[in-house]
Amino acid sequence: MSSRKQLSGVNNVMTQVRGWLYLLPALLFLIAFMVYPLIDVFVYSYQEGFNSASQTSFGIGLYNYKYILRDPYFLKAVKNTFILVIITVPVSTGLSLLISLGLSSIQKLKNMFQTIFFLPYVTNTLAVGLVFMILFRKTPYTDGLVNLLIGKFGISPIDFIDGPYWAKMLVLSIYVIWIVMPFKILILTSALASVPEVYYQSAKIDGTSSWRVFWRITLPMISPMIFYLVITGFIGAFKAYSDAVAIFGVNLNAADMNTIVGYVYDMLYGDGGGYPSYASAAAIVLFAIVLTITVINLIVSRKATDNT
Amino acid sequence: MRFKRPIIYFFLSIWAIIVLFPFYWMVLTSFKSYASYAGERIPKFIATNPTLENYTSAFTAVPLAKYFANTLIFTLVTTGLMVAVIIFAAYAFARINFRGRHLMFVMFLALMMIPNELVIITNFVTITDLGMRNSFAGLILPSVTSVFYIYLLKENFEQVPDELYYAAKVDGTSDIKYLFKVMVPMCRPTIITVIILKVIECWNSYVWPRLITDDPNFFLVSNGIQEIRENGFGRDNIPAMMAAVVAVSVPLIVLFLIFRKKIMAGVSREGIKG
Numbered sequence: 001m002s003s004r005k006q007l008s009g010v011n012n013v014m015t016q017v018r019g020w021l022y023l024l025p026a027l028l029f030l031i032a033f034m035v036y037p038l039i040d041v042f043v044y045s046y047q048e049g050f051n052s053a054s055q056t057s058f059g060i061g062l063y064n065y066k067y068i069l070r071d072p073y074f075l076k077a078v079k080n081t082f083i084l085v086i087i088t089v090p091v092s093t094g095l096s097l098l099i100s101l102g103l104s105s106i107q108k109l110k111n112m113f114q115t116i117f118f119l120p121y122v123t124n125t126l127a128v129g130l131v132f133m134i135l136f137r138k139t140p141y142t143d144g145l146v147n148l149l150i151g152k153f154g155i156s157p158i159d160f161i162d163g164p165y166w167a168k169m170l171v172l173s174i175y176v177i178w179i180v181m182p183f184k185i186l187i188l189t190s191a192l193a194s195v196p197e198v199y200y201q202s203a204k205i206d207g208t209s210s211w212r213v214f215w216r217i218t219l220p221m222i223s224p225m226i227f228y229l230v231i232t233g234f235i236g237a238f239k240a241y242s243d244a245v246a247i248f249g250v251n252l253n254a255a256d257m258n259t260i261v262g263y264v265y266d267m268l269y270g271d272g273g274g275y276p277s278y279a280s281a282a283a284i285v286l287f288a289i290v291l292t293i294t295v296i297n298l299i300v301s302r303k304a305t306d307n308t
Numbered sequence: 309m310r311f312k313r314p315i316i317y318f319f320l321s322i323w324a325i326i327v328l329f330p331f332y333w334m335v336l337t338s339f340k341s342y343a344s345y346a347g348e349r350i351p352k353f354i355a356t357n358p359t360l361e362n363y364t365s366a367f368t369a370v371p372l373a374k375y376f377a378n379t380l381i382f383t384l385v386t387t388g389l390m391v392a393v394i395i396f397a398a399y400a401f402a403r404i405n406f407r408g409r410h411l412m413f414v415m416f417l418a419l420m421m422i423p424n425e426l427v428i429i430t431n432f433v434t435i436t437d438l439g440m441r442n443s444f445a446g447l448i449l450p451s452v453t454s455v456f457y458i459y460l461l462k463e464n465f466e467q468v469p470d471e472l473y474y475a476a477k478v479d480g481t482s483d484i485k486y487l488f489k490v491m492v493p494m495c496r497p498t499i500i501t502v503i504i505l506k507v508i509e510c511w512n513s514y515v516w517p518r519l520i521t522d523d524p525n526f527f528l529v530s531n532g533i534q535e536i537r538e539n540g541f542g543r544d545n546i547p548a549m550m551a552a553v554v555a556v557s558v559p560l561i562v563l564f565l566i567f568r569k570k571i572m573a574g575v576s577r578e579g580i581k582g
Contacts, residue, residue, distance in 0.1 A: 015405055018404055018483060019404040019407075022399055022400035022404060023401075023412065025392075026396070026416075026458060027397075029449075030416070030419060030455070032434070032449075033434075033450040034422060034427050037426070037434070040429075040430040041427065041430055044429065098319070102319060102320050106320070109317075113324060116324045117323065118571075119327055119561070119564070120327060122508055123512075123560065124511070124512050124529065124560065125530070126530040126531075126533045127530070127533050127553040127557050128330055128334075128553070128557070130553055131330040131331075131333055131550070131553060132330060134337070142348065142349050145333070148350060178326070181327075186575060186576050187576060235423075239423065239425060249534075250538065264425060265515070265518075265519065268519065269519050276432075283425055287426060290423075
């Protein structure tokens with residue numbers, strides 16, 4: 001410690017300058033593309049009638065928020081997003097827990113399974129979405145593979161891509177789940193691997209049933225990670241967008257499948273674009289929702305961990 | 309947790325099939341000729357007359373090669389710049405004892421919680437105002453820094469023993485030389501992990517490139533795929549589209565199979581950060 005003091009005493013000024021100099025590139029990028037935009041997005045959201053061409057606005061107020069909250073497209077996007085979240089978060093978390101439990105109780109082929117299960121993480125969302133589209137699509141020429149499959153159970157063909165609302169929502173949910181599973185399986189498998197073997201051994205000596213072992217040992221030990229996955233799962237699902245584009249194309253409003261993030265980008269750019277104020281207001285509403293849900297999640301998880 | 313083994317293998321295999329099937333289907337379809345694909349009311353699970361014509365048309369009928377080249381440039385430059393920026397920042401935080409270091413670090417960590425969707429609106433306006441739409445600068449600049457990777461690398465730099473630093477100082481080695489001769493080589497595994505994860509992210513990025521480019525000459529593969537889908541080979545030439553999809557997917561899958569352990573360890577680190 002004393003040698004460090006001596007050294008820094010000798011070239012103290014140099015150290016100060018060097019420190020900031022090394023940090024400078026990162027700092028400049030962060031200020032330009034994160035700190036400034038973060039402040040600016042709030043400014044935009046309160047500027048009424050902002051015109052990007054003349055850089056002028058009528059005044060400051062809540063008009064942008066009022067506008068989007070009355071916009072049927074926004075309300076539709078909110079509804080779609082909530083449905084998507086409510087379906088995908090529990091299903092993907094539960095399914096990944098089952099798969100991780102399965103993975104951690106086998107030795108043979110474990111590596112192979114883990115590798116396969118991780119594949120969706122490294123694929124291009126837009127590219128694979130196209131495959132899902134053709135699997136579920138019904139065209140005049142063919143009913144598509146999925147329809148042929150469910151036809152075996154006596155269900156008549158459904159157009160999952162251009163058809164009824166719930167059919168489209170189902171495809172989107174399946175795709176979102178397919179995409180998010182690798183991360184959850186990975187996290188839960190490593191959480192399960194970190195439960196000390198001693199617990200299981202002593203349970204075995206006591207002759208505890210495996211069901212009891214799961215509820216009394218495994219679940220409490222990995223519950224922090226499950227809560228973590230639920231929280232990040234909510235955040236991620238609320239921000240869903242590329243998955244929907246991958247399956248239904250760029251015009252999500254026409255497909256009736258827009259999400260909140262999709263609404264933000266539509267307001268910003270594209271056919272209905274050019275309204276950064278509306279986009280900002282929508283983005284802030286989205287993050288108010290996400291923040292609220294995250295806080296609720298944290299409170300619930302704290303309560304649950306206290307009880308065990 | 310001892311279920312019956314065969315049942316476990318059965319269910320794991322089912323999930324494996326669900327994961328693999330879309331890949332199988334895209335490869336299969338990409339080898340079917342357009343005529344035979346369109347003639348199949350009930351899709352066949354094997355290609356009876358496999359053909360490579362879809363791959364030829366994927367690279368000739370649409371500028372897929374151009375999209376690849378753009379993505380490659382974008383990925384290499386973004387990753388290269390990012391690695392340079394984060395090495396210096398991580399070194400400053402880990403080794404240089406300047407005033408305000410701790411405060412700055414806490415502020416950096418706070419930035420980690422800011423979602424991209426909030427800042428992208430102003431970034432879009434900024435880049436548009438700078439006249440950088442449809443340019444590589446516009447594509448690259450906003451994605452050059454990553455607070456999380458700075459954090460990851462700083463942790464790793466701090467594990468390098470202090471003694472090495474003092475020894476180097478006594479020898480009169482400059483900071484920059486020490487950084488690149490000692491720190492970077494010693495922390496190479498972490499740096500490689502960061503590079504791979506960033507490459508994956510760049511290769512798959514869609515939203516920002518879509519906002520900032522409308523000139524197909526600057527499209528990346530994701531936007532290219534979208535473009536092909538909307539008005540590429542004619543809406544129904546699915547086999548040609550699948551050839552393009554395979555071409556886009558293969559590089560990352562190869563990268564994944566080579567660096568499987570590193571990627572999975574890196575991603576689970578990312579998970580633990582929360």
